[in-house]
Amino acid sequence: MQLHSRVQWSEELIAILTIRSGLASRNLPPALFASFHDWVFTLITNKRRTNWTNAFLVAAIGASTVFSTGCATTTTSNTARTGTEQLLISAAIDRAFSNVQFNDLAGYSVFIDQQYLDSVDKGYLVSTLRQKVLSSGAKIVSAADQADVILEPCSGGVGTDSQESFVGIPAIGIPGLPIELPEVKLASRSTQMGTAKIGLVCYDAKTGLTLGGGGEATALTHNNDTYVMGVGPFRSGSVLDQREQAVGFNGVGGSFMSGLTRVASAPVKMIDPQHSIQPFTPAARSTPASQIADLPTLDYLRK
Numbered sequence: 001m002q003l004h005s006r007v008q009w010s011e012e013l014i015a016i017l018t019i020r021s022g023l024a025s026r027n028l029p030p031a032l033f034a035s036f037h038d039w040v041f042t043l044i045t046n047k048r049r050t051n052w053t054n055a056f057l058v059a060a061i062g063a064s065t066v067f068s069t070g071c072a073t074t075t076t077s078n079t080a081r082t083g084t085e086q087l088l089i090s091a092a093i094d095r096a097f098s099n100v101q102f103n104d105l106a107g108y109s110v111f112i113d114q115q116y117l118d119s120v121d122k123g124y125l126v127s128t129l130r131q132k133v134l135s136s137g138a139k140i141v142s143a144a145d146q147a148d149v150i151l152e153p154c155s156g157g158v159g160t161d162s163q164e165s166f167v168g169i170p171a172i173g174i175p176g177l178p179i180e181l182p183e184v185k186l187a188s189r190s191t192q193m194g195t196a197k198i199g200l201v202c203y204d205a206k207t208g209l210t211l212g213g214g215g216e217a218t219a220l221t222h223n224n225d226t227y228v229m230g231v232g233p234f235r236s237g238s239v240l241d242q243r244e245q246a247v248g249f250n251g252v253g254g255s256f257m258s259g260l261t262r263v264a265s266a267p268v269k270m271i272d273p274q275h276s277i278q279p280f281t282p283a284a285r286s287t288p289a290s291q292i293a294d295l296p297t298l299d300y301l302r303k
C-alpha cells in the first residue's frame with residue numbers, strides 16, 4: 001500500500017468515524033478533536049506495519065463504528081387537551097343545536113342569559129348559540145331591558161368518555177413470581193365519545209312568563225381508532241369528515257379508505273350579498289406634511 005493511498009484512505013475513514021460516532025455533533029473541544037484526528041492518521045499511515053496488521057486495525061476500527069453510535073433528541077410538546085377531544089365536543093354541540101327550532105325567534109330582540117351556564121368549552125357553546133339565533137332572523141341585544149325574549153341556556157352534560165377493547169390474550173401474572181406474561185393483541189379498538197346535553201328555555205322579558213315548554217337537546221359523537229396486528233390506526237367515526245375537510249389534510253392519521261374521496265373545504269362566507277351594509281368610505285387623502293414642506297409657498301396655495 002503506497003503512502004499517498006494510505007493518506008487518502010485514512011482521511012476518508014476519519015470522516016466516516018466522525019459521522020458514525022457522532023463526534024461532530026457532541027461539541028467536542030477543537031484540541032481534543034484534533035488529537036483524535038492525528039492519532040487515527042498516524043495509526044493508519046505507519047509504514048512499518050504489515051498488511052495483516054493493517055487488516056486487523058481496519059476490522060477493529062470498523063467494528064467500533066458499528067457500536068459507537070450517536071443520537072439526537074427533539075423536544076416536542078402537546079396541548080393539555082387533544083384536538084380530537086375538542087373536536088368531539090364542538091361537533092356534539094353543533095349536533096345538539098341542529099335539533100332546536102331557532103326560527104321561532106325570528107323578528108324578536110333576544111337577550112341570552114348565561115348566568116346558569118357552566119360547562120367545558122363555554123365560549124364555543126355561547127358563540128354557536130348566538131350564531132344560530134342571528135341566523136334565524138332575530139336580533140341580539142346586550143341587556144335584558146332591551147329585549148322582547150330572554151333565552152336561557154344551561155348545560156346538562158358536556159364532555160368526553162373513552163373505552164378500549166381488544167381481541168387477544170390479556171396480561172397474565174405468574175403466582176409466586178414478580179413477573180407477568182405480556183398481553184397479545186390481535187386486534188384492538190380505542191373509542192372516544194363526545195356528549196352534549198344543552199337545556200334551553202325562553203320567556204317574556206316584560207312579564208317573565210314562559211313562551212314555550214323549552215327542553216333539552218342531546219347529541220353524541222364518537223371517534224374510533226382500530227389496530228389490526230399492530231397496524232393502524234384505521235379511523236372511523238362522526239368527526240372524520242371534519243378532519244378530512246380541514247385545510248392542509250394530507251391523509252396522515254386519517255382513514256385509508258375515505259382519503260381518496262374527501263371533499264375540499266368550502267370557504268367561510270362572512271357577509272351574504274343579500275344583506276346591504278353601508279360600506280366604509282375612507283376620508284379624502286391629504287397631502288403629507290413632508291411633501292408640503294418641499295413645495296414652494298405659491299404652488300401649495302394654488303392647490
